[in-house]
Amino acid sequence: MAIELQQVSYSYADRSLWKLTALRDINLSVPLGSMVGIAGATGSGKSTLLQLFNGILKPTEGTVKVLDVTIQAGEKSPKLMPLRRRVGLVFQFPEQQMFEETVEKDLIFGPLNFGMSLEEAKARARQAMLDMGLDLALLERNPFKLSGGQMRKAAIASVLAMDPEVIVLDEPTATLDPISRAELIRLLERLCREQGRTIIVVTHRMDELLPYADNWLVLKEGSTAFQGSVKALADDPSILEQCGLTVPQSLRYWRAVADRFDLTDEAPRLTAESLAELIASLPSGSGNSSEQHEGKRDDYE
Numbered sequence: 001m002a003i004e005l006q007q008v009s010y011s012y013a014d015r016s017l018w019k020l021t022a023l024r025d026i027n028l029s030v031p032l033g034s035m036v037g038i039a040g041a042t043g044s045g046k047s048t049l050l051q052l053f054n055g056i057l058k059p060t061e062g063t064v065k066v067l068d069v070t071i072q073a074g075e076k077s078p079k080l081m082p083l084r085r086r087v088g089l090v091f092q093f094p095e096q097q098m099f100e101e102t103v104e105k106d107l108i109f110g111p112l113n114f115g116m117s118l119e120e121a122k123a124r125a126r127q128a129m130l131d132m133g134l135d136l137a138l139l140e141r142n143p144f145k146l147s148g149g150q151m152r153k154a155a156i157a158s159v160l161a162m163d164p165e166v167i168v169l170d171e172p173t174a175t176l177d178p179i180s181r182a183e184l185i186r187l188l189e190r191l192c193r194e195q196g197r198t199i200i201v202v203t204h205r206m207d208e209l210l211p212y213a214d215n216w217l218v219l220k221e222g223s224t225a226f227q228g229s230v231k232a233l234a235d236d237p238s239i240l241e242q243c244g245l246t247v248p249q250s251l252r253y254w255r256a257v258a259d260r261f262d263l264t265d266e267a268p269r270l271t272a273e274s275l276a277e278l279i280a281s282l283p284s285g286s287g288n289s290s291e292q293h294e295g296k297r298d299d300y301e
């Protein structure tokens with residue numbers, strides 16, 4: 001497993017009179033090399049959870065296992081510096097993490113800090129740029145003079161340059177235009193499928209990650225409301241509404257088609273194209289009567 005949480009709770013300001021429990025009794029298993037989406041309404045504990053993944057926060061109850069490192073509530077933590085190289089955390093608006101005068105200097109900063117030679121750091125920087133689909137000519141540019149999408153990718157490349165086994169991203173597509181968003185998600189998928197990295201993405205836009213994520217965790221007020229595969233989520237998307245989330249369009253369409261035609265198979269890859277293909281392949285005029293489905297459709301519209 002890349003990450004395993006056993007009965008983890010986290011409370012802010014635990015030792016003062018004031019205490020806010022942001023996470024309650026979370027059990028989570030993230031297999032190595034998988035892609036996982038984390039969703040939940042605002043304040044449900046997503047960012048708090050991410051910070052447990054590389055030891056920025058320590059559980060106030062329970063056990064967090066990340067790769068071969070175990071962090072247990074109430075016990076002295078092991079050395080976390082090596083873990084921070086192996087688990088890259090990309091914060092919301094990662095461009096705020098960039099501070100050097102050239103993209104290259106920004107990208108080699110982490111690797112040099114973790115003891116790589118200058119030559120090795122520069123090679124890692126170049127590879128990270130290519131992995132993020134960026135032109136190597138941008139290495140010489142000032143990061144603050146890049147476009148929004150280029151800057152976001154360069155900031156993610158600065159984490160990738162450390163060659164992390166696990167990459168955790170907090171809303172990586174926020175503020176990007178639709179084409180850049182889709183492109184970024186596909187780049188993240190390639191880091192997962194082609195390079196075997198574990199990718200964990202917190203998102204308020206489930207639609208864009210649904211075709212790619214293997215599993216989902218949905219939080220509600222600091223507790224697990226759903227954990228499982230896309231199929232399980234597609235079987236009962238109403239759980240999302242109970243968590244204050246909108247059911248993604250692709251899940252609505254899949255459910256409407258599956259209910260009408262009594263499809264029991266796993267949901268197809270939940271892209272507009274796959275759903276259109278599926279609908280086109282269905283026999284016209286067949287399926288259950290509309291009366292039978294009035295109620296079901298109402299659930300999702």
Ligand SMILES: Nc1ncnc2c1ncn2[C@@H]1O[C@H](COP(=O)(O)OP(=O)(O)OP(=O)(O)O)[C@@H](O)[C@H]1O
Nearest residue numbers: 012013020022040041042043044045046047048049
């Ligand atoms: N540093 C902090 N000190 C005290 N309470 C905090 C702190 N950070 C977060 N919280 C509280 O913990 C709870 C969970 O917050 P968190 O930021 O993890 O939620 P979130 O799901 O990431 O929200 P959003 O989607 O708005 O980013 C909230 O009630 C929040 O007010």
